[in-house]
Amino acid sequence: MELAEQLRYLILAAERQGGRMLQSALSKESITGSQAEVLRVLEERGPLSLKELGFLLICEGGSPSRLVNTLVQEGYIIRDTHPKDSRAVILRLSDKGVEKSKRVTLVEQELYTMISRKIDKDKLESINQILCELLSEEPIASSLQARGFMK
Structure with missing residues (x-):
């Protein structure tokens, strides 16, 4: 087995497992991981x-229209008319959305604490650096940089 192939599958497995763990933790909030990221x-x-x-989301490529529509229907997001362009909309959290986002933050923090218990800080820094190198020239890098996940 090639090392690059092993890395590919380990990244895939880690992503899938992380998604399962997050979804399990979010189940009490009745929200998906992608919806949580939007909030x-x-x-x-x-x-x-x-x-x-859409540019800032890591969970999904392309337009997040369906995600946003669901969150608007659930009362978490409000669509306002753009102040400079009456044809465009601006999205913001409702009070209900702010409260849900705060609960999501707590769920995420529990997950991050669990990960930090399994992998010490030096190893996490090394893994993050390696993944940044791997992704540095990919289109997703600009979104990761804008979110502060990459330099």
Whole structure:
């Protein structure tokens, strides 16, 4: 087996397992990992246009229209008319969305604490550096940089 192939499958397995762990932790909130990311990005960076939000999301490529529509229907996001362009909308969290995002933050922190218990800080820094090197010239790098996950 090639080392590069092993790395590919280990990354895939880690991503899938991490997704399962997050989804399990979020199940009590009745929200998906992707929906949680939308709420967190809007809490941290909002209000945003749909295009701006889509650029910042790591969970999904392309337009997050369906994700946003679901969150609007659930009452977590409010669509406002863009102040400079009446044809465009700006997305922001409702009070309900802010509360849900705060609960999501707590769930994420529990997951990050668990990961930090399994892998010491020096190893986490090394893994993160290696993954940054792997992704540095990929299109997703600009979104990761904008979110502060890469330099």
